[in-house]
Amino acid sequence: MRxxxxxxxxxxxxxxxxxxxxxxxxPKADVEALVQQAHSRQLATxxxxxxLMHYQRKxxxxxxxxxSEIVSSEFFLSPEGATNPAAELAxxxxxxxxxxxxxxxxxxxxxxxxxxxxxxxxxxxxSLEPPRIHCQQYSAYTMNDQIDSxxxxxxTGYPTNPASFYGHILLxxxxxxxxVATDLLDHSLNFGAAIPNNExxxxxxxxxxxGGYDGIFSHQHFYSYNHAYVExxxxxxxxxxxxxxxxxxxQIVSHSWELLGKKYVYYFFKENCAYRMAELLGLVIGSPLLxxxxxxxxxxxxxxxxxxxxxxxxxxxxxxWIPSRQNRFRGGFLAMADHQRVLTRxxxxxxxxFDEVGYxxxxxxxxxxxxxxxxxxxxxxxxxxxxxxxxxxxxxxxLIERAGLPVQTSAPAGDAVFxxxxxxxxxxxxxxxxxxxxxxxxxxxxGSELRIRPVNYDRLELxxxxxxxxxxxxxxxxxxxxxxxxxIRSLDFVKIENFNLPKTPLPAxxxxxxxxxxxxxxxxxxxxxxxxxxxAGGLGKAxxxxxxxxxxxxxxxxxxxxxxxxxxxxxxxxxxxxxxxxLGWKSSVILxxxxxxxxxxxxxxxxRWENRFGSxxxxxxxxxxxxxxAHEFLAAVSxxx
Amino acid sequence: MKTFRGVVVLxxxxxxxxxxxxxxxxxxxxxxxxxxxxGALIFDETGWAAVVSNVIWxxxxxxxxxxxxxxxxxxxKNAKTAMYIGATYAxxxxxxxxxxxxxxxxxLDIMGCDSPSHGSIIASxxxxxxxxxxxxxxxxxxxxxxxxxxxNIVQTTISEGYTxxxxxx
Numbered sequence: 001m002r003x004x005x006x007x008x009x010x011x012x013x014x015x016x017x018x019x020x021x022x023x024x025x026x027p028k029a030d031v032e033a034l035v036q037q038a039h040s041r042q043l044a045t046x047x048x049x050x051x052l053m054h055y056q057r058k059x060x061x062x063x064x065x066x067x068s069e070i071v072s073s074e075f076f077l078s079p080e081g082a083t084n085p086a087a088e089l090a091x092x093x094x095x096x097x098x099x100x101x102x103x104x105x106x107x108x109x110x111x112x113x114x115x116x117x118x119x120x121x122x123x124x125x126x127s128l129e130p131p132r133i134h135c136q137q138y139s140a141y142t143m144n145d146q147i148d149s150x151x152x153x154x155x156t157g158y159p160t161n162p163a164s165f166y167g168h169i170l171l172x173x174x175x176x177x178x179x180v181a182t183d184l185l186d187h188s189l190n191f192g193a194a195i196p197n198n199e200x201x202x203x204x205x206x207x208x209x210x211g212g213y214d215g216i217f218s219h220q221h222f223y224s225y226n227h228a229y230v231e232x233x234x235x236x237x238x239x240x241x242x243x244x245x246x247x248x249x250x251q252i253v254s255h256s257w258e259l260l261g262k263k264y265v266y267y268f269f270k271e272n273c274a275y276r277m278a279e280l281l282g283l284v285i286g287s288p289l290l291x292x293x294x295x296x297x298x299x300x301x302x303x304x305x306x307x308x309x310x311x312x313x314x315x316x317x318x319x320x321w322i323p324s325r326q327n328r329f330r331g332g333f334l335a336m337a338d339h340q341r342v343l344t345r346x347x348x349x350x351x352x353x354f355d356e357v358g359y360x361x362x363x364x365x366x367x368x369x370x371x372x373x374x375x376x377x378x379x380x381x382x383x384x385x386x387x388x389x390x391x392x393x394x395x396x397x398x399l400i401e402r403a404g405l406p407v408q409t410s411a412p413a414g415d416a417v418f419x420x421x422x423x424x425x426x427x428x429x430x431x432x433x434x435x436x437x438x439x440x441x442x443x444x445x446x447g448s449e450l451r452i453r454p455v456n457y458d459r460l461e462l463x464x465x466x467x468x469x470x471x472x473x474x475x476x477x478x479x480x481x482x483x484x485x486x487x488i489r490s491l492d493f494v495k496i497e498n499f500n501l502p503k504t505p506l507p508a509x510x511x512x513x514x515x516x517x518x519x520x521x522x523x524x525x526x527x528x529x530x531x532x533x534x535x536a537g538g539l540g541k542a543x544x545x546x547x548x549x550x551x552x553x554x555x556x557x558x559x560x561x562x563x564x565x566x567x568x569x570x571x572x573x574x575x576x577x578x579x580x581x582x583l584g585w586k587s588s589v590i591l592x593x594x595x596x597x598x599x600x601x602x603x604x605x606x607x608r609w610e611n612r613f614g615s616x617x618x619x620x621x622x623x624x625x626x627x628x629x630a631h632e633f634l635a636a637v638s639x640x641x
Numbered sequence: 642m643k644t645f646r647g648v649v650v651l652x653x654x655x656x657x658x659x660x661x662x663x664x665x666x667x668x669x670x671x672x673x674x675x676x677x678x679x680g681a682l683i684f685d686e687t688g689w690a691a692v693v694s695n696v697i698w699x700x701x702x703x704x705x706x707x708x709x710x711x712x713x714x715x716x717x718k719n720a721k722t723a724m725y726i727g728a729t730y731a732x733x734x735x736x737x738x739x740x741x742x743x744x745x746x747x748x749l750d751i752m753g754c755d756s757p758s759h760g761s762i763i764a765s766x767x768x769x770x771x772x773x774x775x776x777x778x779x780x781x782x783x784x785x786x787x788x789x790x791x792x793n794i795v796q797t798t799i800s801e802g803y804t805x806x807x808x809x810x
Contacts, residue, residue, distance in 0.1 A: 180750050181759075182743035184729075223747065227728050368739075375735050382731075392780035399738040403771035407740030407764075 030128045031097055035090045037123055044086035046122075051283050052115055052255060054264075055085060069271075071214075072262040077108060093119065096130045110135035114255035114283075141187065141219075141257055142173075142250075149174045149317070150249045152277070153188070154238040154302055154425045155229045157472070165472060165496070166456065167298040167425065168192075168229075169277045172222055172239065173253055184223040189256050191217050191276040193266040208268035215266030215276065217259045230324050232383060237322040238424045240302060243315055248284040255283055274298040281305075285315065293432075295454060299425040299465070306426035319424050325380050327422070330503045332373035337366075344370050348377070348506055352397050364406055371402045377506060384508065428465025429457040430617050430640035437622070437636025439480060443526045447482035449489070449634055459497060459578065460586050460612040460622075469542075469550055469578050471497035471515075487528065490521035499542035499552060513542040513552055523563045524604065526630035534560040536572070548580040567599025572606065584615040594628070604629055718808070722751050723792050730788045737763070737770045737791075749807070752799065758806035766798040 043049055055066040068075070068082045075081075077095050081088035092115050095108035109116050110133060139145075155168040171189040180186070193213035195204065207213055229235045244252070259280075264271065275296040278289035289304045290296050308315040323331060333341060343358045347370070354360070359367065378395040385391065435451040453476040459469050466472075476492040495517045502510030516537045523530040540554030556572040574592025581587065588610045595603035607627040614620035617640060624634045726733060729744050736742025740763065749759050773779070773794060779787070799807045 181746040181756060182750075184743060184747040185750060223725065223729055223744075231731065372739070375738075379731055379735070389780060396774060396780045399734060400771065400774045402735075402738040403740075403767065403774065 030126070031094060034093050034123060034125065034128060038089055038093060038119075039086065041123070043119075043122060044089045048118060048283075049085060049089060051279075052118065052258075053081070053085060053088060054279075069264055070259075070262050071265060075258070075262045077112075098131075100131050100133055104133050105135055105137045107131075107133050107135070109133050110138050112258050113138055114251060114258055117251070117254060138254075138257055142253055143175045143179065143187070145250075146176045146179050147173045147187075147249060147253055148176045148246070149241055150244055150252060151239045151241045152281070152301070152305065153225075153322075154240070154298060155225075156236045156238075156425070157467070158233055158235055169273045169298045169301060170225055170237075171252070171256070171277055171280070173249075174241065184221065184226065186222045187219050188222045188225050189217060189219050189277075189280075190225070191215060191273045193268075194263075208266070211265045211267050213266040215264040215271065216261060217256060217276070219256075219260060226322070230322055231379075234324040234326045234380070234383065236324050236327060236422070238302070239320040239322060240305060240316045240424075241318045241320070242305075243310075243313060243317045244284060251284050252280060256280060269295045272296055274301050277301065286310075293454075297431055297455060299428055300431065302424070302426040303430070306424075321422065321424070323422075325376060325383060326509075329373055329376035329380055329506070330509065332369065332376055333504045333506065336369050336373065340366055340370055344373060345505060347374060352394050354397075354401050365408070368402075368405055368408050371398055371405065374398050375402065381508060423464035425465050427617075429461040431455040431457070433638055433640050435622065435636045435638040437634055439482070439632055439634045441480075441482055441525060442631040444482040444528070444630075447480055449478065449480050449636060451476070451478045451636075451638075453477070460588055460610060461620075462615070462617060467498060469499050469501070471495055483528065485528070488520070488522075488531065490519055493518040493520070495519070499550065501542055501544050501550065513540040513554060514538065515554065515556065523566060524629035525626065525632050526628075527563075530563050532560045532563050534558055538572070550578040552576050552578070562599055565599050567596030567601065569598050570594060570596040574606065584613060586612045718752055719796075722748060722795075723788075725751055726792050726795075727785070727788045730784060730791060733791060734770075734787070737767055738774070740764065740767055748795070752795075753808035754799070754803065755806045758803060762798065762803050762806070765802060766794050769794045769798060 038044070050066070054069045056069055058065050058067045065083060066085055070082075073082075076088055076091075078084065078087040078091035081091065092108065092112065096116060096119075098108065100107055104110060109130065113135070151172040151174055153170040153172050155170065157165050157167045169191075172183065173187045173189070174183060175186050192215065193208060194216050195213055199207075226237075230237055242249075264276070266272065275290065278296070278301050281289060285308070287304075287308055289301050289308075291300065306316055306319075333344060336344065339358075340362075343356075343362075346356070346358070347353070359370070362370070375395065375398050378391050378398060381388065381391040382395065432455065433451070433453045435449070435453075437449055438446065439449045440446050453473055455474050456472045457466055457470075458473060459471045463469065473492055473495045476490075476495065478489040478491075480487060480489045495515075497513075497515040499513045500511045514537070517534065519534045519536075520531060521534055523532050536556050536558035538554045538556030540552055542550055542552035544550050553575045554573070556574070558570050558572065560566075560568055560570070562568045572592050572594045574590050576588065576590040579587050588608070590606070590608040592606040593603055594606050595601075605627060608624070609626075610622065610624040612620050612622055619640065620638050622634065622636045622638055626632045626634075725748055729748075732742070732744040733748065736745045741760075745763055746756075746759055749762060750756075754762060770791070773790060782790075
């Protein structure tokens with residue numbers, strides 16, 4: 001009895017025959033058989049194929065279909081490839097047999113090496129031999145198949161750019177060191193939004209949030225990223241070298257080649273660099289690298305990958321710190337003996353005089369430590385003030401002096417980790433928090449508070465793996481149950497505080513403290529149903545008295561929607577103290593006065609004393625007192641994940 | 642953001658041949674800094690390095706265009722070296738003064754110099770560079786000028802003593 005081919009197979013064969021009729025391939029029957037074989041093995045629904053094509057299941061009107069997240073038509077070989085995995089698979093197999101034109105790099109085997117390698121492994125090709133092609137550009141991308149391992153690189157947050165608050169991810173292809181001496185020449189993969197130059201801030205935010213930009217993979221040599229982030233932006237990087245097999249690393253590299261320049265829709269909160277890098281690694285790593293929540297944070301990927309094991313072997317082989325130029329001079333300074341530090345300070349404060357006795361009598365190794373630290377310091381000053389000729393002259397003098405000293409490489413960066421109290425991102429605060437506890441309000445009596453915060457940390461949380469004492473929160477929702485009513489106390493859309501503390505006594509290390517907040521909140525603690533929108537920002541200065549004591553003074557200005565004639569503009573000057581009096585206890589005290597510059601011109605005392613107890617990343621206990629027209633006490637337990 | 646910056650650089654470089662080579666005389670020798678668009682077009686003093694795409698080495702989205710639209714010599718090791726020096730000049734200057742460093746080794750790798758020869762090559766141009774640093778105008782020079790001067794010091798050192806160890810074609 002003759003078997004009847006199912007309609008989908010007939011359709012696929014029609015595609016193949018059309019291609020053959022166009023004269024693009026030779027062994028017609030064999031290629032047809034290969035497509036039939038792929039169909040009978042249901043490869044079009046194989047998870048690996050779906051990952052390679054970035055299909056997502058979509059359900060509409062009760063019908064489930066596959067739709068690729070890639071919107072560039074050149075990613076597909078079938079006109080229906082974006083929505084039809086089987087058609088794309090058939091077209092891909094056919095394309096592998098196309099004759100090689102003048103530009104071999106444009107052949108399907110060269111454009112889609114991950115598809116080719118997987119289908120070669122998965123199907124029985126028998127005696128079928130597609131054209132042998134040397135893919136020159138792809139071969140150069142893989143350094144002629146000399147990539148030994150992969151590293152996931154975390155770029156720390158950049159507080160001056162909203163898109164970089166939460167850090168960034170790169171994927172570095174580690175070339176065999178016998179081929180190139182350093183990792184500066186390794187290829188590195190980046191994913192980001194394609195944003196027009198000089199985009200207006202508000203447009204940037206709105207389009208970033210709602211899918212107004214293309215997201216694109218690109219690559220450069222690592223030295224370019226090193227220069228852009230570490231040297232220019234003064235951001236640290238943390239490199240996590242992975243224990244992927246050579247074959248697994250090869251799959252990632254070949255698939256990344258297929259993705260270069262292809263467009264996705266970029267969404268700031270979820271379909272961002274963290275999401276796409278985790279998705280790319282998911283091609284070979286079976287475990288998820290992000291939770292199933294509506295946002296994706298770079299540091300979460302590192303949180304997941306740092307504890308991941310396969311067959312008992314950690315997937316992270318080694319973690320390496322790449323300090324920023326700023327942290328290099330800080331680390332160099334703190335690593336020196338007291339007399340070298342004093343001398344360094346003298347050379348910065350006074351004329352750069354190498355004939356000065358204190359310097360001349362130093363042994364060469366100590367001179368080198370001083371000069372190398374000052375080279376980093378003055379390059380930092382040049383980066384932050386490019387037009388200052390005095391810094392350039394100082395650096396010139398230091399270069400001349402250094403060239404007269406013996407050859408000696410600087411100490412490894414890792415030495416400074418401990419002196420700077422720096423920690424990798426996976427040891428930082430867990431971003432998502434829920435807090436619950438009883439409160440007592442002088443106006444409304446006893447009640448309870450429930451607080452939910454998706455990201456990221458407040459000033460009292462553990463300082464490892466973040467800017468110490470800073471605050472970076474988004475969509476921080478505080479609700480209270482008081483007077484037998486559940487109500488919103490505040491919703492902080494975004495709240496940032498950065499004390500910008502110096503780590504050395506050298507001038508320009510550190511800077512102004514600043515804060516910024518956009519919130520929907522109650523007018524004060526004494527009123528009910530008195531919600532206002534509030535936009536606030538301020539400048540000030542903080543000083544580190546000891547390792548555990550920080551004092552600060554700030555002047556915040558705010559604009560709000562008025563409530564019962566309160567006024568809409570005002571100021572909140574305040575002073576404060578941050579302290580860690582004992583292990584597992586961190587405390588913050590603020591004293592200020594809120595004054596309206598229009599409307600009622602009223603002014604109120606503001607007092608806030610908050611305490612964190614506990615040293616766990618997963619929980620803490622908070623006890624606080626707040627005064628703003630009314631008084632309120634809170635004792636609560638926080639859980640983090 | 643970085644992606645777009647890369648695209649901007651690509652566009653600039655794609656334009657460079659159109660702007661520069663249309664007027665080029667046939668016998669004129671190639672000036673990498675001018676003819677390949679590596680001069681003021683890219684190297685200004687305002688954080689240009691952050692936008693320097695790996696235009697010549699980039700085999701992905703940018704490479705096809707830059708390779709097809711640039712003359713062969715702009716894809717040469719000399720041009721790659723020039724690009725690299727432009728991007729990392731501050732590090733190279735410091736490491737040259739120190740006498741060693743990974744940026745130096747990476748540069749010599751680009752230039753095709755054998756690893757065992759790196760130490761002696763660096764020692765040779767270290768002394769040249771320390772003389773150059775004594776120029777009273779050094780601090781005021783534009784970054785692009787410093788980078789070009791450095792490039793010339795390195796090239797001269799290699800051409801005068803290390804042609805066997807370095808394949809700079």
